[in-house]
Amino acid sequence: xxxxxxxxxLRRRHRQALLTALGLAVGVGLVVAVTAYAGGVSAAQDxxxxxxxxxxxxxxxxxxxxxxxxxxxxxxxxxxxxxxQGEAFSEDRLVGSPGKxxxxxxxxxxxxxLDGVSGVAGALALNVMRVEGEYAQAYSQGGQRAQPGELPxxxxxxxxxxxxxxxxxxxxxxAANVGPLASSQVVSGRALAENDVxxxxxxxxAAYAEQEDIGLGDAITVNETKFEVVGTISSxxxxxxxxxxxxxxxxxxxxxxxxxxxxxxxxxxSADQIPAAKSAIxxxxxxxxxxxxxxxxxxxSGSLKSASDLADRLGxxxxxxxxxxxxxxxxxxxxxxxxxxxxxxxxxxxxxWRSRRIVAQVxxxxxxxxxxxxxxxxxxxxxxxxxxxxxxxxxxxxVGATGLGPAPSGGGxxxGRALAEAASNTVSIAMTAPVSAQLALLAVGLAIAGGLLAGAIGxxxxxxxxxxxxLRRLD
Amino acid sequence: xxxELTDVTKRYEQGRKVVSALDGVxxxxxxxxxxxxxxxxxxxxxxxxxxxxxMDRPTGGSVxxxxxxxxxxxEGDLAGLRARSLGFIFQGFNLIPTLSACENVETALVPWGxxxxxxxxRALAALEGVGLGDRAVHLPSELSGGEQQRVAIARxxxxxxxxxxxxxxxxxxxxxxxxEIIGLIHxxxxxNSQGALSSAMQKVFEAVDRxxxxxxxxxxxxxxxxxxxxx
Numbered sequence: 001x002x003x004x005x006x007x008x009x010l011r012r013r014h015r016q017a018l019l020t021a022l023g024l025a026v027g028v029g030l031v032v033a034v035t036a037y038a039g040g041v042s043a044a045q046d047x048x049x050x051x052x053x054x055x056x057x058x059x060x061x062x063x064x065x066x067x068x069x070x071x072x073x074x075x076x077x078x079x080x081x082x083x084x085q086g087e088a089f090s091e092d093r094l095v096g097s098p099g100k101x102x103x104x105x106x107x108x109x110x111x112x113x114l115d116g117v118s119g120v121a122g123a124l125a126l127n128v129m130r131v132e133g134e135y136a137q138a139y140s141q142g143g144q145r146a147q148p149g150e151l152p153x154x155x156x157x158x159x160x161x162x163x164x165x166x167x168x169x170x171x172x173x174x175a176a177n178v179g180p181l182a183s184s185q186v187v188s189g190r191a192l193a194e195n196d197v198x199x200x201x202x203x204x205x206a207a208y209a210e211q212e213d214i215g216l217g218d219a220i221t222v223n224e225t226k227f228e229v230v231g232t233i234s235s236x237x238x239x240x241x242x243x244x245x246x247x248x249x250x251x252x253x254x255x256x257x258x259x260x261x262x263x264x265x266x267x268x269x270s271a272d273q274i275p276a277a278k279s280a281i282x283x284x285x286x287x288x289x290x291x292x293x294x295x296x297x298x299x300x301s302g303s304l305k306s307a308s309d310l311a312d313r314l315g316x317x318x319x320x321x322x323x324x325x326x327x328x329x330x331x332x333x334x335x336x337x338x339x340x341x342x343x344x345x346x347x348x349x350x351x352x353w354r355s356r357r358i359v360a361q362v363x364x365x366x367x368x369x370x371x372x373x374x375x376x377x378x379x380x381x382x383x384x385x386x387x388x389x390x391x392x393x394x395x396x397x398x399v400g401a402t403g404l405g406p407a408p409s410g411g412g413x414x415x416g417r418a419l420a421e422a423a424s425n426t427v428s429i430a431m432t433a434p435v436s437a438q439l440a441l442l443a444v445g446l447a448i449a450g451g452l453l454a455g456a457i458g459x460x461x462x463x464x465x466x467x468x469x470x471l472r473r474l475d
Numbered sequence: 476x477x478x479e480l481t482d483v484t485k486r487y488e489q490g491r492k493v494v495s496a497l498d499g500v501x502x503x504x505x506x507x508x509x510x511x512x513x514x515x516x517x518x519x520x521x522x523x524x525x526x527x528x529x530m531d532r533p534t535g536g537s538v539x540x541x542x543x544x545x546x547x548x549x550e551g552d553l554a555g556l557r558a559r560s561l562g563f564i565f566q567g568f569n570l571i572p573t574l575s576a577c578e579n580v581e582t583a584l585v586p587w588g589x590x591x592x593x594x595x596x597r598a599l600a601a602l603e604g605v606g607l608g609d610r611a612v613h614l615p616s617e618l619s620g621g622e623q624q625r626v627a628i629a630r631x632x633x634x635x636x637x638x639x640x641x642x643x644x645x646x647x648x649x650x651x652x653x654x655e656i657i658g659l660i661h662x663x664x665x666x667n668s669q670g671a672l673s674s675a676m677q678k679v680f681e682a683v684d685r686x687x688x689x690x691x692x693x694x695x696x697x698x699x700x701x702x703x704x705x706x
Contacts, residue, residue: 352557
């Protein structure tokens with residue numbers, strides 16, 4: 001009787017039932033489309049942040065360098081002996097990434113012991129300034145070659161010098177799952193392994209390797225120390241945070257930064273512990289700049305940022321407003337239906353039907369409309385999401401120049417450099433709007449909730465009818 | 476005594492106006508009695524039937540049914556009482572328009588918790604009893620006025636209630652159909668298997684032609700009631 005009655009009633013007023021279901025469908029469809037859109041935007045943001053930051057890295061710790069530190073690199077182009085005059089030379093100078101203060105390596109251990117931290121890796125981000133050329137052919141004031149023992153003076157005959165630079169990061173091979181390479185993929189060769197801690201091996205960014213024509217097995221010389229290239233790597237968006245990676249130990253030795261790091265990558269025990277871990281690190285290291293992926297996300301600008309804002313603000317409000325409107329319409333139609341059936345419900349009450357049975361009947365009718373509305377709404381939402389994907393332009397993400405710490409003006413490593421690179425190489429991302437089974441279920445659930453709400457209001461009204469009042473209205 | 480009404484008043488508020496529908500009604504109805512209530516429009520016949528039918532509460536006085544004060548029972552208890560003991564026949568038939576004749580009769584068995592096939596079997600038997608066995612699947616809109624009232628009678632009788640409350644049951648019917656319906660109530664409920672009315676009842680029902688009529692019949696154990704109390 002319960003289902004027969006529902007079916008017959010809905011069939012009798014099929015236009016109104018369809019209108020109610022369509023109202024719910026539009027509201028739910030908007031929720032599905034906006035949620036799918038927001039999910040797509042969020043996925044795009046994650047893609048950008050992962051490439052900038054590293055999968056598995058939740059927090060980055062740096063210390064801002066004092067203004068007077070760093071200094072200018074001095075190169076000696078004078079031959080140390082007369083025999084060297086005119087001979088080729090190559091001299092490297094390793095400096096820390098601009099703006100980054102070296103920190104004691106045991107800071108890594110200190111952070112590892114903090115609550116909410118599950119993984120830590122220290123890195124030393126350096127910039128290698130290289131000057132190559134030939135020693136000057138020094139002559140005396142009188143135009144004669146300088147005599148042995150005399151320092152040659154710079155002269156107009158100095159051969160042209162070639163100045164180049166590349167970024168070099170010393171990484172901890174034993175902590176590969178957190179750090180600058182966590183999000184990178186090996187293009188050729190292999191990654192650094194735990195037993196590479198003291199090995200003279202290097203990884204090269206695939207783009208840099210192509211540009212400099214560096215292949216597997218080639219040697220990269222840094223301060224007269226040769227490192228064998230064992231792999232080339234690439235990050236998700238093609239922008240690695242450094243050109244060359246070597247074991248941390250060697251980076252420390254070559255840059256005379258023994259037991260020092262200038263970039264610490266931290267992974268939190270879980271996503272919801274990131275704020276607590278950040279707070280603990282800030283307390284332990286008051287001078288450090290502690291940056292989370294959320295902080296980094298705030299630096300993202302461009303159409304991706306606009307899309308994100310649109311999804312967060314307008315989209316959410318639009319969906320909520322549509323949902324509320326749909327619920328209100330469904331409720332009004334339910335009340336209207338009950339009002340038209342006063343005689344019916346009064347008769348049933350006169351026959352001994354209890355109020356709760358009548359409420360259940362009205363609720364049942366509304367829930368069926370909710371289910372139909374939910375299914376239609378999921379369909380509408382999927383179509384809407386596909387239309388968004390089809391007609392929305394490719395999103396672009398640009399990371400602001402005021403990235404992590406001081407803005408690097410050239411070179412540098414780590415997120416700061418990646419930010420700077422991203423600023424010049426805006427990342428383009430194809431928009432997606434995935435509709436998951438969970439989202440579909442949520443949508444149907446929302447529509448049923450809307451139906452229940454409408455039915456509850458209508459049922460409440462029906463339950464308040466006293467049979468005599470209901471029947472008297474006929475008189 | 477089945478019903479005992481003592482100094483019953485019923486007033487309705489219509490805006491600022493207070494309308495007195497019943498004023499100081501004192502009445503007793505015994506098991507097995509047949510009571511016809513006659514009066515002009517607005518004299519309170521329907522109101523009295525609704526109080527007797529546990530569908531409303533008096534403003535003053537008391538309505539006792541089987542010794543229980545209907546004015547003090549909770550809504551759920553009143554619904555239970557209506558389901559167990561009372562049957563209603565309305566002037567306007569009051570059938571559910573979306574349900575078939577058989578399903579309409581079944582609605583009376585729903586509060587009893589009678590399930591599926593048994594409920595259908597009993598409803599069909601009740602329809603057979605009013606001569607509508609072949610119209611069981613028809614919707615009310617597919618039936619004539621007389622047929623609709625027969626369905627309503629079957630719905631009232633299917634539970635074999637202690638009391639039948641009929642509020643102008645033939646008010647919307649033509650003369651021929653009216654006689655059929657009166658005969659049917661008489662035959663099926665008041666227990667005269669010959670289908671003939673007693674002279675007193677005949678007199679009462681004939682009054683239908685002249686003015687609206689409400690009726691209470693409580694025949695259980697007592698056979699045919701033969702009189703009426705005018706109000």
